[in-house]
Amino acid sequence: MTTTQAKKRGFDRILDVIEKVGNKLPDPAVLFLLALLATWVFSWLLDGTRIQVPKAGGGFDEQLVANQLSGAAIVTWMVNMVKTFVNFAPLGVVLVAMLGLGVADKSGFISAGLKKLLGFTPKALLTPMTIAVGLLSLVAVDAGYVLVIPLGGVIFYAAGRHPVAGIAAAFAAVSGGFCANYIPTALDTILAGLTQAGARIVDADVAVNPLCNYYFTIASAVLVVLVGWFVTDKVVEPRLRRLTVDGDPNEMPKMQELSRQEEKGLVAGLVAMLLGVVVLAAACWPAGSPFRSATGSLTEGNPPLMSAIVPIILFLFLLPGIVYGYVAKTFKNHRDVVQAMAKTMNTMGYYMVMAFCASMFIYAFNASNIGKLIAISGANGLQSLGLPSSVTIVGMILVCGAVNLVMGSSSAKWTLLAPIFVPMLMQLGISPELTQAAYRIGDSTTNILTPLMPYFPLIVTFTQKYHKGTGIGTMISIMLPYSIAFLVSWTLFLLAFWGLGLPLGPGSSYTVGG
DSSP: OOHHHHHHHHHHHHHHHHHHHHHTSOOHHHHHHHHHHHHHHHHHHTTTOEEEEEOTTSSEEEEEOOOTTSHHHHHHHHHTHHHHHHTOHHHHHHHHHHHHHHHHHHHTHHHHHHHHHHHHSOGGGHHHHHHHHHHHGGGGTTHIIIIIHHHHHHHHHHTTSOHHHHHHHHHIIIIITTTOOSSOOHHHHHHHHHHHHHHTTTOTTOOOOTTTTHHHHHHHHHHHHHHHHHIIIIIIHHHHTTSOOOSOGGGSOOOOOOOHHHHHHHHHHHHHHHHHHHHHHHHHOSTTOTTSOTTSOSSSSOOHHHHTHHHHHHHHHHHHHHHHHHHTTSOOSHHHHHHHHHHHHHTTHHHHHHHHHHHHHHHHHHHHTHHHHHHHHHHHHHHHHOOOHHHHHHHHHHHHHHHHTTOOOHHHHHHHHHHHHHHHHHTTTBOHHHHHHHHHHHHHHTGGGOTTSTTHHHHHHHHHTTOTTOOHHHHHHHHHHHHHHHHHHHHHHHHHHHHHTOOSSTTOOSBTTO
């Protein structure tokens, strides 16, 4: 027995314990309800606790933990219940996108396209391809969750690999590595604006370039692909061999050769999709396009294009799905198209139950201000330790990763933490750009571990298609190796960047005034 083998078995035992303990937890929907009750109780116990939230212009905005068990709070919660559920951010995104994806799936268009893709993609390269596409999908904000992650399972299953490994690899990229990318996204602008506001607490003339971390995020994308590839093929998929695929055989992608009719349908569907992309590009091209922001940008300044991504996904899959269905003879009339949509919605019932419970908890948690209390207490605790600069950066990453477990929104977290961390580290000579890069690591790597992340219930639903017994513990044990590997390697990667003096991005530095 080698030491490496012993360590692997020991790590496997740890993951097995996590899975068993996690699966003894109640159903995810009930877990959210219990979290709601806990929030109510803690908000009552901490009622009136003062929270000093730093303001961009200097000084503090005093807020209080709000008791959610008071009569007024309970009535407000009940009055807003329907609106809270309907406005739950992932709900509409998922349901609308799944309508188009459902037609493309039920018609056979997606399955036919994947079979062709697998015809020239080596099985061994499916993992890096899935992760790379997952990172690229982040340009379209939520598209990765509703498109790439389920397709990861389909691609792996069709290739004869474990489908849950495909879901895990895609989930790791879309959620665990979402702050790494090859091209700029709206997140770069949002974070830079918040970082600049925090820096101006110390220096009113500081300007933070939205691309201040661009070189680092490009390099990080390569790192995430390589690390995710290793973890999937060497750690996660070997463990998943004991997880039986017991989903409905009729819903699984088949690997038979495409018939001539299916070939014609695939060509027609791809042409229809290409025409849709051409029409979209033509609509976006003019300088005065309504898809552009007030500044004329398609990516910055909150352009309508970014907000319309989900409807675009709907139409770009609905149209080729219909065309494929009619040409390949899998659809006979419009009723078959409607039935495909209805069948897809039938599979989303469990997700909608979990989404309702999750929305109720998240509403109460945000209204109580407990998340702010946790975030600011952690940051202040780190500041009080007075550690060396490099150790402080590592500590900041760990604090942000811990806060990430209870507070999902990236911009909301940085809105709270930037006015604390940025000026605090500037006093130690650390630049705002380096502080923001460290935040991005902590904000990414633990997303895949928390059931409180709004899309976590959806990932459980996708996985249950292939293994009906999937629970919270199963998902956490599957994703934990990714989280640890990303957190450790990405942190060391940033320290290496810093040590070698490699630029984080255009106009960036590692020290104040550097």
